[in-house]
Amino acid sequence: MTAMLEVRGVTKSFGGVVAVDHCTFSVAAGSLTGLIGPNGSGKTTLFNVITGYLPSDSGEIRLDGRLIRKPDPTWLYRQGVARTFQNARIFPELTLRENLALAIPAGWRMLLNIAISRADRERIDEALEIFGLSPLADHRAGELSYGQSRLLEFATTLMGRPRLVLLDEPTAGVNPIMIEILENHIRRLHETGVTVLLVEHRLEILMRLCETVIVLDQGALIAEGPPERVRRDPKVLDAYLGA
Amino acid sequence: MRSHRFAWAIIGILAVAGSACSSSSTSTTGSKSPVVVGISLSLTGDFSDSGKTEQQGYQLWQSVQNAKGGMLGRQIQLKIVDDASSPDTAVSNYQNLITRDKVDLVFGPFSTLLTAPSALVAARYGYAFPDPADGAPKTLNEHLQNFFLMQPAGPLDTGLTWTRYILSLPADQRPKSVAYISLDDPFLVPAVALDRTAFTAAGIKNVYDNIYPTENVQMTPLVAAIAAAQPDMVVAGTMEADSFDMVKAMVTEKFNPKYLFFMNGASDSANFPTNVGKQNIEGIFSALGWYPEEKTPGNAEFVAEYIKKYGGDASQISADTAEAYTIGQVITEVVEKVGAIDNAKIIQQLHSSYWPSIQGSLAWDADGKPVGTLLLVEWIGGKLEVVYPATDATHAPVVPKPNWP
């Protein structure tokens, strides 16, 4: 199995606080990997560095073995790397349809096409159908419940037909029924062959979903492996209980 | 039906505009109806202080002249509108005055910046445009037939009074070196340039030459730079407050040139001493076109009426007020001579001869530039005295300037 994403020695600090400390791991192609750690352990910062939202202080990031010198979110999306955010970021002023249309990659010439072309419309309707959002298609996204915004954000992320999806705590602040729906979508996504890296701070969800789990604590990688093994790792127990 | 609502809104706006239009076009022209004079003044905004002093001049003329029976036996009515110191509004105002209110005459606004575009509008409709202040060279270069600057001398002559005086001195008494410093202003820069040309030709050495911006000026370093050049004479193209600041900076820097000339500001008998301190005014030169004690036609009456109407004393009368009053005075004379309100004839008359006024006899060249000269004044014994030309002098000039106290 080749590594789709490799992170080597990535460090990021804010002022004096080291948020990510020489972090090294890799995500195998086609895998569903979990990234776990207590609050403030640098998971989101690491995501931001990988997806180009923050410049790293040192270290390198490789995609398909290719070194990415200066990660840029736009470029990465077009390379098939998509992500979600901790607090579902959607465009509340736009309709659901427009939210999805926006995420369909557009070439230069398509800039002047009307916002939602006929071909796009089919894909959008399909996505809305899958996520059960069809009845709200022409409502403004701001009218959605939080769980629905999560679904919409997830759906949006998939419009670019990504190969690697980074999900930042997709189940945070969502009711149990919605958690189940989201878990099913993640599983289905994985089954279509997409590589998934999932940030979570709740172990049980990762246990149910992931093949491999990576554990961060205070910015540093402390364990890596199948969920069952990681769960018994003393360092992990320390990080979770010792604090 | 959103679309129709919107359309109705537009129709509504047009309807309002239309009704306003129709209501205004009912002006009567009976023989005893008043003579309406339209003026746009900067009553708010950047130029509002000068705008208001001009307004006083216009209103004073109106009440004085109406008491005498008005113009051609008709009462004078002023229609003064505000342009908020904006040229767009000034242009609109003159358009409104001429084409909507169909005023009989228009008088000029304050500030060159509004004069040029406004004069063009008046020219388009054939109205005479007597202007109280600030005919910048570029306005004159437009060669407008209808434009008249109601001052004794062209704006660039402010400095020429000073050059005539200095060059009238015997060569060995003249200053040897000169520093030029000027505000970045439409007519001060070219006025200083005229002085420079004259002094350079006379062999006076130019040791410093600079221009400073209109805002946020820290005078101390500027004066330090001038002092470092050690000139005998400083020619300062100042406007008003900047001359006060410059004097104060000179005192602070202990820099005392032998000859110190300010184009404006120092001639302001009300504000100059209070702002720079009475002890610091001695020996400073400036130029002016009008002063309260001047023996010119109607001047005594003007000063008396001013004090009666607005209070205070003669030294507080602004030159702006006198200039505005002059316009009324001259135009009244011209209209009485023509015998009708006919702008074409008024323009022709103004061009054809000298007209008496509180600022002396006025006449203009083809571009509306006055052909007279200004008076050179100096602070002597705490009083502003006319020192040149000798025919008008009230006191002999005192040079070199005494040191700061």
Added chain:
Amino acid sequence: MSRATKAGAIRAILVFALLLALPFVFTDHWIVNIAFFGLMFAVLAVAWNLIGGYAGYIWLGSIAFFGLGAYALAITFQHVPLTSGYLPFFALIPIGIAIGIVSIPLALLLLRVRAATFAVVSLAVLFVAEIFAFNLDGLTGGPQGLGMALPPFVVTTFERPFYLAMLVLLAAVMFCSWYLAKSKFGLMLFAIKGDEDRARGLGVRTTTVKVIAFALCCGFTGMAGGLWAYYITWIYPQFAMDPNTMFAIILMTYLGGKGTLWGPVLGAFLLAPAKEYFAYTLGGSAFYLIAYAALFLLVMFFLPRGVVPTVADFLARHRRRAAVLASGPRPAGEQVA
């Protein structure tokens, strides 16, 4: 053509037909003059709306490009005798394009920052432009101003050509604004306003999109500036690049409804004539600035979204209620849990 588009087209044709008829119906100079300034502010507000309303960037330097356009036309025609009074109108087209192109490098520099930083830096652009206009007096005449060749139009209909040219410019910028709002490009601008970082994460080339909107805004603003210069015939730095005009444009856009198609136009038609009219009739009221500030605050607090969206929402609610009443009680099945 969908119903909505059709209604929009009818509305646009109606409004422009009325505006086209105006100078022929009301021939008084002063009406056409005020209408000209109304149109000018409409062009400026619609152009500003492209970057300020659609993309949500508080761009405080656009009036610098108004001045740039004014100087460009005035310098071009300063010494050229006008064989035809219409020549400068046509010269506006290359000037507008050139200004749009010139603005691109500046956009690349400015758009590195966002939100309040962008606002501050864009205000700095305005101040810098003004300083250059004042100080490069060989080119701009400095504080003495710059006059341009007098328009050789007959006095009776003097304002009409300017009015019609400004109307054409308004039609052009409105078409541009409408087309962009309908296009993928507009969608991207709205997304940038909503959440620029998220948009980047969805493959939107935010920089390119912003720069294009910026260049369009500057180009149209410059053309309006050129036309203004030709009309007023005399330009000074402090009036060609006046911060107060800048904020007036923003106020108009907010009043009408920022980010909407007709909002800026409505705001301009309400405020621009009102300003001239009140200055003329109330003349001399020192409360002018205070009243202006109060109006500004009222709009910000009580009509933050502007007239057009507020009225549209009200009508939509009204219509929905009417529909509900007409069809009797209905299960609330529209909303999905």
Added chain:
Amino acid sequence: MHLLIYGCILGILLGGVYGLMASGLALVWGIMRVLNIAQAVCVILGSYLAFTAFTVLHVDPMLAVLPISVVMFVFGVGIYYAFLRPIRRDRESLSILVTYAIAIGIEGALGLIYTTSLQHTGTSYATQSFEVGGFQIPTVELYAFLISVAILGLLALMLQRTRLGRALRAATQNPTAARLLGVDIDRVSAVGFGIGISTAAAAGAVYGMIYSFNPNSHYDLIGILLAIVVLGGFGSMRGAIVAALILGVIASVVFIYWPLWANLSFFGVVVVVLLFRPQGLWGVPNWATQ
């Protein structure tokens, strides 16, 4: 060379006063992400208050600084509750427009009361100077500098040592965390805004002794203050003070040789900063994501 050094000295003296004005702007930005365009008009307001105190009550502007600060603090708190607290959405952008409206409102009121003529607080020592090493140091500019430094020192002491100061600093560094720690952000913002306005007015009281001013002087001043805040990095008071000194010196030196271009030096520096360090000297990038 002599002139150059003299320019630097005057620049530092003036930079101190600008530093006082700009530090309030930076503080307000730090706490509540409000860019107060009315900061400059509050400087002018302070100048007018000192002018009135001087001409009517014959109180020296140096002494008037304290009561003016207190009055303007209350004024600032009032402005906060009336106009800034109600802004909920889009605070960063809307606050610019709202504070602009406040600025022109105050400008209009000043115009009504004082007219638009230029004024100047002409104290007896306005034209005094003393010589140090061949340089004529204007007494009034030195006093203005010393007063500004004293107020900044007091402000720093307050921020370091008092409970209120800690709350203000916490709010500046991380508003969300500060709220979690039990800081009443609303009250802290009001106090912070009050302090911002009162520093502006205090600086204005001494500014009026150096410069002539009228109600619309604030347009030029706000450009300078914003340039300082951009250079210093938004929200960093230390950055604002250092930037004020740097820009004061640059502008003063440029002014001696090329007076017309002095103001450009302020904005030129902003453009250079933007090219190489968009977050300013001491700031952190303001686009950092959650």
